[in-house]
Amino acid sequence: MRIDDNYKIDFDNMGATLIYEELRTRMKDGEEIKYTYTDKWYYLNIQQCLNKYLDLAIGNTEDVKECIKKINEVRSFINKFVSLHQ
Numbered sequence: 569m570r571i572d573d574n575y576k577i578d579f580d581n582m583g584a585t586l587i588y589e590e591l592r593t594r595m596k597d598g599e600e601i602k603y604t605y606t607d608k609w610y611y612l613n614i615q616q617c618l619n620k621y622l623d624l625a626i627g628n629t630e631d632v633k634e635c636i637k638k639i640n641e642v643r644s645f646i647n648k649f650v651s652l653h654q
Contacts, residue, residue: 571645575624577617585610586617588624618646 570576578585588607593600611617622642629635 569649571621575621577614577621579614583610583612584614584617586620614649618642 569578574588574590576587576589578587586609588605590605591602592605593602595601609617609620611620622639625638625642626635629638
């Protein structure tokens with residue numbers, strides 16, 4: 569399940585995984601090489617993943633208005649997800 573351009577949640581019978589992916593470049597032998605950077609957080613359920621996503625999303629905000637906007641975006645996503653899976 570894709571949350572935004574960089575985050576997605578995968579889940580199975582063991583739990584849920586929040587996955588961050590970003591296309592990056594690095595220099596190797598004088599050549600610029602593209603690669604996908606990945607970070608993962610493992611949880612028991614989707615709710616815990618979404619709570620972590622919210623923490624990460626508001627961690628990059630500059631001011632209160634931006635923080636509130638991001639919280640509202642995440643809440644909207646959660647509401648859409650819940651309505652689709654009821």
